[in-house]
Amino acid sequence: MSRPAFALTYGPWALVAGGSEGLGGAFAEELARRGVSLVLVARRPEPLAQTAARLRATWPVEVVTVAADLAAAGAIGQVADAAAGLPVGLVVMNAAHAPAGPFLAAGEPDIAAAVHLNCGAAALLAHQFLPAMVERGKGGVIFMSSLAGLQGVPNLAVYGASKAFLISLAEALWAETRAAGVDVLACCAGAVITPGYQQAASRPAPGSLSPAQVAATALDALGHGFRVVPGRLNRVNTFVLEHLLPKRAAISVFGRATAAALNSPGGQA
Numbered sequence: 699m700s701r702p703a704f705a706l707t708y709g710p711w712a713l714v715a716g717g718s719e720g721l722g723g724a725f726a727e728e729l730a731r732r733g734v735s736l737v738l739v740a741r742r743p744e745p746l747a748q749t750a751a752r753l754r755a756t757w758p759v760e761v762v763t764v765a766a767d768l769a770a771a772g773a774i775g776q777v778a779d780a781a782a783g784l785p786v787g788l789v790v791m792n793a794a795h796a797p798a799g800p801f802l803a804a805g806e807p808d809i810a811a812a813v814h815l816n817c818g819a820a821a822l823l824a825h826q827f828l829p830a831m832v833e834r835g836k837g838g839v840i841f842m843s844s845l846a847g848l849q850g851v852p853n854l855a856v857y858g859a860s861k862a863f864l865i866s867l868a869e870a871l872w873a874e875t876r877a878a879g880v881d882v883l884a885c886c887a888g889a890v891i892t893p894g895y896q897q898a899a900s901r902p903a904p905g906s907l908s909p910a911q912v913a914a915t916a917l918d919a920l921g922h923g924f925r926v927v928p929g930r931l932n933r934v935n936t937f938v939l940e941h942l943l944p945k946r947a948a949i950s951v952f953g954r955a956t957a958a959a960l961n962s963p964g965g966q967a
């Protein structure tokens with residue numbers, strides 16, 4: 699799809715939840731390059747302001763920032779207020795919390811934050827912005843999921859389960875809205891070299907991609923089905939995990955790979 703056609707279909711505004719840095723920052727950059735104005739949401743105002751200033755200076759787009767914790771009560775209303783009157787044609791639900799380590803050692807606040815952000819905010823943002831897209835007969839939603847959502851992941855139990863939730867949610871919403879001209883997609887990424895990944899992992903995993911590669915692949919996949927797996931090696935791994943390995947073996951392989959990649963089993967992934 700040409701850049702003007704993309705902006706006509708998924709613009710003129712896009713909302714990126716977790717859009718200040720990492721993969722969300724790359725989504726924002728790629729969307730601005732395609733001529734789409736942006737509502738960027740994240741907790742810390744400084745990285746948000748820096749990203750917004752860089753985008754405004756580089757591309758002919760408008761950028762609105764919302765400093766909000768999407769895991770907190772009332773955050774979706776705050777985002778909706780900030781975006782009121784802006785025709786949002788694309789929502790990228792990218793923010794996530796990933797408590798790492800044994801489930802029994804996890805604190806209640808960490809589990810609650812992961813569920814409220816990764817699952818609750820994702821469903822509520824889609825629920826907030828999809829009706830206007832359906833009414834306009836165009837638009838899209840991208841849920842940033844992960845290969846971790848394809849099977850249970852020991853030491854990333856809640857994170858993996860939340861990414862499975864997003865895969866299922868995307869499939870259902872894809873089916874519910876495609877006849878109206880709206881495209882819903884789960885992006886199942888493998889390792890992506892972001893600040894969050896570098897903090898959590900001791901070294902890049904095989905097949906690691908840049909945030910820019912993943913963002914462009916996901917945006918190009920809109921309108922081509924309910925799931926995309928960026929990267930050739932990740933697509934091969936997905937086929938093996940889903941179709942060739944017994945589930946027990948897939949859980950064990952993914953658990954070992956995760957344990958090897960994490961800096962500390964009690965850290966963040």
Ligand SMILES: NC(=O)c1ccc[n+]([C@@H]2O[C@H](COP(=O)([O-])OP(=O)(O)OC[C@H]3O[C@@H](n4cnc5c(N)ncnc54)[C@H](OP(=O)(O)O)[C@@H]3O)[C@@H](O)[C@H]2O)c1
Nearest residue numbers: 716718719720721740741742768793794844889890892894
């Ligand atoms: N990196 C990988 O290897 C990888 C692999 C597969 C899937 N993914 C998925 O890709 C997405 C992005 O990952 P990433 O590595 O780019 O993460 P990241 O580097 O940690 O960036 C996360 C973004 O989300 C924002 N954010 C975090 N918690 C938030 C909250 N409670 N409310 C609002 N904003 C929040 C952060 O800004 P603030 O901190 O200022 O809030 C930041 O803008 C996640 O959904 C992740 O599960 C990543």
